[in-house]
Amino acid sequence: MRVPHLLFSVALLCYFLSACGYWWNVRRHRRTTFVLATIGVAVGFLTQSVALLLYARAVGRPPFATFSEILILFSWVVALVYLVAEMRYRTGSLGIFLVPLAFLATFFALLIFQYTVQLDPKVRSVWFGMHIVFAFAGLAAFALIFGAGLMYIIQESQLKSKKIGAFYYRFPSLESLDSINATAQSFGFPFLTFGLIAGIIWAGAAKGSLLRWDFQYTLPLLVTWLMYAVLFIGRLAGGWRGRKPSVLAVLGFCVAVLTYFLHTAK
Helix, strand or coil: CHHHHHHHHHHHHHHHHHHHHHHHHHHCCCHHHHHHHHHHHHHHHHHHHHHHHHHHHHHCCCCCCCHHHHHHHHHHHHHHHHHHHHHHHCCCCCHHHHHHHHHHHHHHHHHCCCCCCCCCHHHCCHHHHHHHHHHHHHHHHHHHHHHHHHHHHHHHHHHHHCCCCHHHHCCCCHHHHHHHHHHHHHHHHHHHHHHHHHHHHHHHHHHCCCCCCCHHHHHHHHHHHHHHHHHHHHHHCCCCCCHHHHHHHHHHHHHHHHHHHHHHCC
């Protein structure tokens, strides 16, 4: 297990240096700093990908059995969604908020890492695998919404107060941020819904009935789903734009992360 742990540590260092680079670039706008920080994220992501593959091979199963493994997967997904979003939108600023998330998740994962070979027979199910895949796909989209929403709030606040700071010159326009938010929302909510349905089916099969839920852990997930359902319907049918969906996106992501970690840490 030494090689995967070493590679995870290298990824952690890459995310830390990249996060510092993005924040340094806010004050000292240099193209070279941004490029180096982005390369750092890419190297960290690739290193972490190799580490996950080696770890999965060593334990003989997918790496989602322990809370520390869930944290590692979360950081990997956040890094992936940032790199994809940066290639797609060319904002040059999403890394300010997303890369620190990847760093913190990796840091806490390594702090409490547990090596467990045995996998609970209850999770050896196609439905459980679908639950994990869709849940993390949704969480990845929500991470992007969180970053874009936070930037929208900061950008709009500076414009309204007429106190232009360093962020103003680094962030995309309000229209672009709202567009990123809406696009990610259109993917994130369906993924969350599919993940929740797959989880209910898996739990029902494990307990012998679809009606036998562990509400202590399921209810927070339903609350999170309801929050994003309101945001999704509000944008689709209510024409919500601007600050309101951005604020809800930031709050929703905080609730979603807390809910996911409480759910997976049981």
